[in-house]
Amino acid sequence: MRHEFTPTTYHTAIGPYEPVLRIQPGDTVATTTVDARGFDAQREQVTPRGNPQTGPFYVEGAEPGDTLVLQLDKIQPSRRYGFCGSSVAPNVVDPEYVRDLPDAPLAEWDVDTAGGVATLVGPESKLGRLTIPLEPMLGCFGVAPVRQQAISTATSAEHGGNMDYRGFVAGVTVYLPVFEPGALVFVGDGHAAQGDGEIVGSGIEISMDVEFTVNLRKGKTIGWPRGENDDYIFTVGNARPLDQAVQHATTEMLRWLQDDYGLDAVGASLLLSQCVRYDLGNIFDPAYTMVCKVAKNFIPL
Amino acid sequence: MRHEFTPTTYHTAIGPYEPVLRIQPGDTVATTTVDARGFDAQREQVTPRGNPQTGPFYVEGAEPGDTLVLQLDKIQPSRRYGFCGSSVAPNVVDPEYVRDLPDAPLAEWDVDTAGGVATLVGPESKLGRLTIPLEPMLGCFGVAPVRQQAISTATSAEHGGNMDYRGFVAGVTVYLPVFEPGALVFVGDGHAAQGDGEIVGSGIEISMDVEFTVNLRKGKTIGWPRGENDDYIFTVGNARPLDQAVQHATTEMLRWLQDDYGLDAVGASLLLSQCVRYDLGNIFDPAYTMVCKVAKNFIPL
């Protein structure tokens, strides 16, 4: 079944809040998200800033210990105006270089969805009117966290959250651990494009039209977000420092390869030895994000 | 001028050692490197283990404060036998998962240079005889460090060293800060292929035929290794934790864009905001390595 859902309330923490809609496994939801500052497709502020989330959506039958399967079917900018930070963040440069970072107003981008590009409009700089391809993604989404926590959409953990990973684009299937009855799915914080690491503290922030489809793997328990696209399977670790994010993601991948792909411990290590790739999600948020991935064509079936 | 040089001595630290050959800017050196354990193309151990380096090569005219330009012209396995570790390293997984890591002998690979592939020979595992494409690279190379230090080839710093970055393949031009008269160039630690992060503590370790060409940028001072290939310019940060490696690499890139590509501080930040990419060099050695890169086609000329 396909649900069209127009949000009227938003959350800046991900937690065990009252569902806005109940859906069945197999259902698709078509909805909208506001930008990181709470502005909608008409550039009107409809909710306070801070990565406001649409949801939560209650998935019937989801119970703690299950895995939620979340297909990202569509992530499409719903307006032309995007913005991003104009300075690399202080935590991403050498401490003694912080004083050399620029102090400039937010940068503005013209987002041309039909043309598939975004063009920098301002502020003025020697970079000029840079044009880059769109790669629309969701910066922050997930399910209600463990232990009935409500965790700020500024950060991330096992439940997902503000991972700001460029790889969360349409066509990807995400797997999330279920901690609360109904899983409680949240989506938000769309970026028309984003550099690795989200090092200016933002992608090209924009409102989105979003569609996703949910399914369940009953009784299947995972530790961290997982995902796959046509070419790769991947696992996501969220923590500081990056070293720990790598540890979480790598451990989760070793478990996945052994639990679901029939590899033994030696085989899983040897596969990763030469074939593993890592992507940097973000190095800006309170928890950083590293992604561990393996090309499907190297995994024996 | 082209020099054919056959090494007879090796170093397991990079420091102000007696040069084995004096060369001019513009010269090319064709030489060989042993594998990480000191075995040569005939699989005979000719020197103790520990990433033994060929060199140092003294570049006439190089002085502290200059930049050495090092073109990697050829990196080609000189035998069929390669080996790698069989377990993900304890520092790359969650601490409580360490006890679950396998304990297996070194893995052996058949390296088919003509065919362009490496095939896993053993130990036995459910992975079977995995075949992967060759991507020959140098794990450890560099110039004599600052302050007349002699730094172990187990680790890396501003002078290069054991960076274990998959991107150091033939065709790449590397820029290194000169700290000693003659720069003192070392090369070694060839890998027929390597996963991101070198997470089993090795790539496919193998002896190599190596050719490189040196040039100088007199009076040009850089802070960290830089490089470029057809598509990208990149900077390399070496430190722990990864966060600090990112800081070094990003700061060096901001400097490069402003000093050599005519960008101002705002333009450099805005370019990186959506276009920066990061590669994980290694997360195994005492200093970890992160690479900051930007596609050339986004940089205004």
Next chain:
Amino acid sequence: MRHEFTPTTYHTAIGPYEPVLRIQPGDTVATTTVDARGFDAQREQVTPRGNPQTGPFYVEGAEPGDTLVLQLDKIQPSRRYGFCGSSVAPNVVDPEYVRDLPDAPLAEWDVDTAGGVATLVGPESKLGRLTIPLEPMLGCFGVAPVRQQAISTATSAEHGGNMDYRGFVAGVTVYLPVFEPGALVFVGDGHAAQGDGEIVGSGIEISMDVEFTVNLRKGKTIGWPRGENDDYIFTVGNARPLDQAVQHATTEMLRWLQDDYGLDAVGASLLLSQCVRYDLGNIFDPAYTMVCKVAKNFIPL
């Protein structure tokens, strides 16, 4: 006014929950806490494990932006039985040493409050029946976090939480930032004693009789927990890695010295230069804790 409060419910997250009691600034609360596993003074499990908290107590008049003053008047073990972990935690040793850590049952301690000592009862080891002085403290306490989050009592942040700092003993005055109306005070996780770092994942865990007195500094906003005892003022940073915890605590101290003690930026730096001391709170929980402190006798009035 003095309130005697007997808890019947507990929380394993610190968040904007329904208050159990409303109190006025100046009031004292005498209450009890269960141990980290939910066992009370009679060694009966009255609530699930996970540092269950007594509270929250609503302080009339407290508003976001104020500072809560929390005097820890009494922290006294309410039974003789204490327990602790028997192995240093895997994250506190070199990764390759993890396999050498012991695997033993929980250790048990006889806690003699009258005598002021705790004696190790088991398991058997070559350490024998070690006896140490009591230093009763609260491992986890705080106020409702920013942004209406509910944060697990396993971890800590600006609001306090599971800081596991040996310095939170009776006689200390703690200052906490108020994020929610009423502040919402929680107390729990008593330790009869604890080593620096809580490196076995616990102190000597025990139920406690606790008394505290609350006051408000209206309109006074702080960033991180602060405290003072007879000899020192101190600030608390909670984060990973420890480096970041140090950054938070040091920044907060610099602010404190300038905002409230009349020092300028140079004077604050110079005072810390030779007089600063750091204590390690915990290096076990998801967020680590470092404490920055300065002896009062060095601070000019």
Next chain:
Amino acid sequence: MRHEFTPTTYHTAIGPYEPVLRIQPGDTVATTTVDARGFDAQREQVTPRGNPQTGPFYVEGAEPGDTLVLQLDKIQPSRRYGFCGSSVAPNVVDPEYVRDLPDAPLAEWDVDTAGGVATLVGPESKLGRLTIPLEPMLGCFGVAPVRQQAISTATSAEHGGNMDYRGFVAGVTVYLPVFEPGALVFVGDGHAAQGDGEIVGSGIEISMDVEFTVNLRKGKTIGWPRGENDDYIFTVGNARPLDQAVQHATTEMLRWLQDDYGLDAVGASLLLSQCVRYDLGNIFDPAYTMVCKVAKNFIPL
């Protein structure tokens, strides 16, 4: 035997350099050190800056795998003029706070050895003429490193080096792993006093009269510097981030307790559980330093 040695050369790296004096186990050396910038007791610059070291002293009979026992007999300022940095270092505060750090000239101290105090002379600030007790210590000392490295006196590792730990005062016995024949002992970088962490990048830097006595533990191999004073035994870990320094120090302490004090793995863990204390050496140098210590009165004999 007691040697009076007046240095004429200095080193700013610790490595396998030509010995300045050969001494026997049991011998005492009375010598002098210059300050961190190379100035001697007469405030004349006799060597370039960078923690110049007196030495190396060759200890007859010392071989790799032994332990050098280094008693710090005397560390006494040899002039009245001391200096220190005037701003907390950028890496010790929150990145966004770096811009608020002061920019001031070096601070000057009058060091009154007879009176046992140091008094701040300038720059002017609201701190005034702070007077603090002297605690003379050595910031940088050690033996030649493993693998014939020469490691900058800016940093530290298994061989010692620039640990900047307040606990290295007269009366302490230090144990260092021997990596080179003769051990090759270096001493330098005296501080009349220092705060924990050396957070302004220096203690009160000053020239010193130093005396030390060497002994050997033949065939006794240790991993990291160890030490003891009247009350504590301690181990020293040098690395970044602090977390890793803690891991090194704690692992070394677990080994020490089991190898030399007769504890089993459980007993060693239980001793540390409630009795371990940590000191922050430095959080300024390229490698940070954490110290793990245990009061001798808790260790069973």
